[in-house]
Amino acid sequence: GRDPSGAWLPHATPQQLRGQVEENLRQLGRDHLDVVNLRIVGTDSLADRFGALAELRDAGLIRHLGLSNIHLHHLAEAQAIAPVVCVQNMYGIGASSEQEELLRQCGEQRVAFVPFYSIAGTRRTAGAPAEDSSGVQAFARARGVSPAQVRLAWTLHRGAHVLAIPGTGDVDHLAQNVAAGSLHLSQDEVDELASLRPDDVEG
Ligand SMILES: NC(=O)c1ccc[n+]([C@@H]2O[C@H](COP(=O)([O-])OP(=O)(O)OC[C@H]3O[C@@H](n4cnc5c(N)ncnc54)[C@H](OP(=O)(O)O)[C@@H]3O)[C@@H](O)[C@H]2O)c1
Numbered sequence: 001g002r003d004p005s006g007a008w009l010p011h012a013t014p015q016q017l018r019g020q021v022e023e024n025l026r027q028l029g030r031d032h033l034d035v036v037n038l039r040i041v042g043t044d045s046l047a048d049r050f051g052a053l054a055e056l057r058d059a060g061l062i063r064h065l066g067l068s069n070i071h072l073h074h075l076a077e078a079q080a081i082a083p084v085v086c087v088q089n090m091y092g093i094g095a096s097s098e099q100e101e102l103l104r105q106c107g108e109q110r111v112a113f114v115p116f117y118s119i120a121g122t123r124r125t126a127g128a129p130a131e132d133s134s135g136v137q138a139f140a141r142a143r144g145v146s147p148a149q150v151r152l153a154w155t156l157h158r159g160a161h162v163l164a165i166p167g168t169g170d171v172d173h174l175a176q177n178v179a180a181g182s183l184h185l186s187q188d189e190v191d192e193l194a195s196l197r198p199d200d201v202e203g
Contacts, residue, residue: 011041014052021056032061037088038078039068046074047081054082066114072102075111084111088165091115093136093154093193094122094201107159114163118155119148121201135200139193145183149176150193153183157190 001009001020012020017038024033038050046067056062066086067078078084087106091099092115106113119128131137132147140147148166155162166177185193 011044012049014048017049017052018056021053021061025061032063035064035066035085036062037066037068037086039088040070040074043071043073046070046077050078050081057082066112070102072098072105075102075105075109079109084109086112086114086163088114088116090117090124091155092118092121092151093196103158103162107161110161112161112163113159114165115155116165118164119151119166121151133196133200135196136193139189143183145180146176148173149180149183152177152180153185154190154193156181157185 001012001016003009021033021036024036025031036053036056038046038053040046050065050067053062053065057065064085065078065082066088067074067084068088070078070087070089075084075087087102089099089102091103091113095103103113105111117124120126123129128148132140132151136147136150140150143150145153152164152166156164164177164181168174168177
């Protein structure tokens with residue numbers, strides 16, 4: 001939620017979450033939502049909030065539940081309350097060991113892992129760099145593709161359970177991003193990109 005000035009509100013109470021789901025249903029003109037992600041900020045317990053969404057799932061207003069921006073312990077906490085179908089977290093080349101472990105656990109539990117900022121990386125809302133890091137750029141040049149395509153293809157090679165949600169307002173980039181889905185990387189190439197030093201990754 002945002003306040004009238006557009007600033008993000010602190011996390012919603014269970015009651016506010018119910019209101020937000022009802023408002024989404026009203027605006028979309030639907031009687032249920034296919035997937036609702038609970039987005040977390042910080043390390044606090046999500047039990048009350050996820051429990052409120054689980055009640056809405058039981059009532060038929062939501063089909064499936066997901067999580068976003070979580071730490072490792074949140075997945076187990078949520079799974080004990082209701083099934084989690086997807087986790088949407090920041091992830092890409094240079095991801096932390098915690099995020100690598102979360103991706104692995106999602107694969108093991110057949111939970112879809114949906115990375116955000118897989119192109120922008122640590123630049124976040126500042127978007128893709130005009131010039132990518134030297135490591136990614138050298139790799140892209142050698143393969144005859146763009147750095148953004150390398151970053152996307154790499155995430156998709158981390159497991160069959162990894163989906164991609166790159167953002168773009170540019171039609172050429174959209175075509176390139178779709179094409180990145182067919183870019184094959186060997187295991188050696190996946191490992192090579194995973195081993196880039198942080199200063200070769202951040203751009
Ligand atoms: N759950 C969460 O907490 C959370 C947080 C952040 C974002 N998200 C979601 O994650 C998705 C992705 O986020 P995002 O769009 O901010 O980050 P992103 O996909 O990593 O990067 C988007 C940036 O990359 C550029 N770009 C895209 N394709 C490109 C290409 N082929 N070549 C060069 N540049 C390219 C875009 O600029 P152009 O427009 O010029 O292509 C934009 O600057 C969105 O759906 C967003 O809503 C979720």
